[in-house]
Amino acid sequence: MGWKRGAYPEFTLEDAVATLFLLKTPRGRKQISEELDLGEGSVRTLLKKLSKMGLIESKQKGHYLNEKGLKVLSEITTLFSEPVEVEKVENMPTYALLVKNPPQFKSIELRDEAIRYFARGAMILVCRNGEIVFPEDGRSLKETLPKLAEDLKKLNPEEGDLIVVTWAEDKADAIKSAIHVALTLKKSELPKEILEVGE
Structure with a gap:
């Protein structure tokens, strides 16, 4: 089972969706990494992608969904x-x-x-x-x-x-x-x- 946690950044659509659910409340990269059992490199890449798509923002307390991110999440929850x-x-x-x-x-x-x-x-x-x-x-x-x-x-x-x-x-x-x-x-x-x- 250890193969899915390599040093190279790798995440799945499942990780991305789970991260959106998590980011309803601000969380740091380490927290996300622990919650999803995902390497920090993968989490960094995933957050970068979510940020580039305009779905999340970051501040001192961590990363969180912005308005567009919340809209996408609400579409998922339908x-x-x-x-x-x-x-x-x-x-x-x-x-x-x-x-x-x-x-x-x-x-x-x-x-x-x-x-x-x-x-x-x-x-x-x-x-x-x-x-x-x-x-x-x-x-x-x-x-x-x-x-x-x-x-x-x-x-x-x-x-x-x-x-x-x-x-x-x-x-x-x-x-x-x-x-x-x-x-x-x-x-x-x-x-x-x-x-x-x-x-």
């Missing part, structure tokens, strides 16, 4: 929510996010995507008739994991929303694998500014 920490699964850091108006999907393929992106496991759920259920068979999550089902309510899911839950040994991997699944579904609808950052 597609999917920020990952939030939820009840642990398999005793590992666990994060969940909502995907609005998901296109057709196969749960198994989305789970595979999460695992390919360093998650140890993932659950793909949907909101149906006010219940959080497994899309394949309509089983309610609260039958097997009542605490997690209760915790997911803080995402305020609405009818038809898809809920991605990912867990990993490392908090950053859990967050970024959840974002990765959301991007798998919604990349084509992302604001062009953030797509260009990932190029």
Whole structure:
């Protein structure tokens, strides 16, 4: 797993999106590096790119989203929510996010995507008739994991929303694998500014 943290600056679209969520409040480069488990060189390059695109500004307290950055972030949140920490699964850091108006999907393929992106496991759920259920068979999550089902309510899911839950040994991997699944579904609808950052 160590290959993704080399000395050369390297970051992904997932890192860029996660950074936008983080920069709702000013943060220093070191903080971002620790939160996302990303080398400081990569963070420096990423921040430089976000700044060049006019999405962030910097001051003594750190880097933060400016008006344009906040607008781009609000466009992203119409597609999917920020990952939030939820009840642990398999005793590992666990994060969940909502995907609005998901296109057709196969749960198994989305789970595979999460695992390919360093998650140890993932659950793909949907909101149906006010219940959080497994899309394949309509089983309610609260039958097997009542605490997690209760915790997911803080995402305020609405009818038809898809809920991605990912867990990993490392908090950053859990967050970024959840974002990765959301991007798998919604990349084509992302604001062009953030797509260009990932190029």
